[in-house]
Amino acid sequence: MPQTRRRQEPGTGPGVVGIARVDTRTKNLTKRLKPGDVAVIDHRDIDRVSAEALKACRPAAVVNAAASISGRYPNLGPEILIEAGIPLVDEVGPDVMTALHEGEVVRLHEGCVYVGEDLVSKGVEQTSQTVTAAMDEARAGLAVQLEAFATNTMEYLRKERDLLLDGVGVPDITTQIDGRQVLIVVRGYHYKEDLATLRPYIREYRPILIGVDGGADAIIDAGYTPDMVVGDMDSVSDRSLTCGAEIVVHAYRDGRAPGLERVQALGVEPVVFPATGTSEDVAMLLADDKGASLIVAVGTHATLVEFLDKGRSGMASTFLTRLRVGSKLVDAKGVSRLYRQRISNLQLGVLVVAGLLAVTVALYATGTLPAVVSVVAARLDDVMSWMRGWFVDAKPEAFAPWSGTAGPHLTGI
Known part of the structure; x- marks a missing residue:
């Protein structure tokens, strides 16, 4: 018990600190990974889909027990993580999957993984330069x-x-x-x-x-x-x-x-x-x-x-x-x-307004605008008359659920 309490205390040194989320399957880990957590995985050759799923979770760092780029082929996952600014500590060894426990506070610094002041494992901290070099070697072996x-x-x-x-x-x-x-x-x-x-x-x-x-x-x-x-x-x-x-x-x-x-x-x-x-x-x-x-x-x-x-x-x-x-x-x-839609909603709205304005100007220039306005006003008056007739002819019981005592309200109408 004393050792458990000590291991859960966060370190005070430099580096990245976060709560460890541990899983051998990356797609299962991303379901519970939260922003600021440290993802601990065992994923040889991190693929693009897994990297994008990790990136979407916005972890503080990713710790990989295996080699993120083994050299078999030029996998794009590590490059996606590095470009997103997510630190990637590579090849820390399979023992890290049992040495670290879900929910522990861990600290990463210069490729080392700490729990409290204890050094749990050590790997290689990937950078854009190391990832580029590894990708070049992987392309050479693609044959x-x-x-x-x-x-x-x-x-x-x-x-x-x-x-x-x-x-x-x-x-x-x-x-x-x-x-x-x-x-x-x-x-x-x-x-x-x-x-x-x-x-x-x-x-x-x-x-x-x-x-x-x-x-x-x-x-x-x-x-x-x-x-x-x-x-x-x-x-x-x-x-x-x-x-x-x-x-x-x-x-x-x-x-x-x-x-x-x-x-x-x-x-x-x-x-x-x-x-x-x-x-x-x-x-x-x-x-x-x-x-x-x-x-x-x-x-x-x-x-x-x-x-x-x-x-x-x-x-x-x-x-x-x-x-x-x-x-x-x-x-x-x-x-x-x-293909992406090039017309934004704002541009579409401006186009509609411009079209209505052009129609209005054309009607005014030809002298037909007053006639159109009269026709529209007459149609609106017909609609209002129909609505008033519907309310007056309606039975008072129909309004009981809203008014409680429908009589005075109908009289006012």
């Missing part, structure tokens, strides 16, 4: 990852040939997709901005909305209700699982389905789809097999770096799935960056 990606692609094709070519193993679902357009939302790059930009498309075409894990939460946050939720259910909220959407649990080929128990505990009976690829692939294959006329993808992975960012053997499955879906697939990635 090795490209070879591994090609090998993984052939291995996946060998395992899932029947599913990719003939659709063998796709389960039956109740959602009617045949002949309709489908919008698949994955919590990837620029998914929020792209989903907001697609509002006119969603309003006009009413596509089937499929959320892949956390993408279902993104659909609800945007003001819609998903028709289907697909994934292993590790990063989706109970709110999305119980919103009335059809649930498709992505299972392993050996029959294991980690998310099945969680869904059933909520009183929802899901559909199970065993497949080797990712949940993103499962959603695309399901929509294609059930007859979707068009598949619009938001936040999905399309480039080699994005595939490597996602992991899972180089995302070879997604590469082949995209080939399988073919011309049906329209990638909405970056549409918010390609």
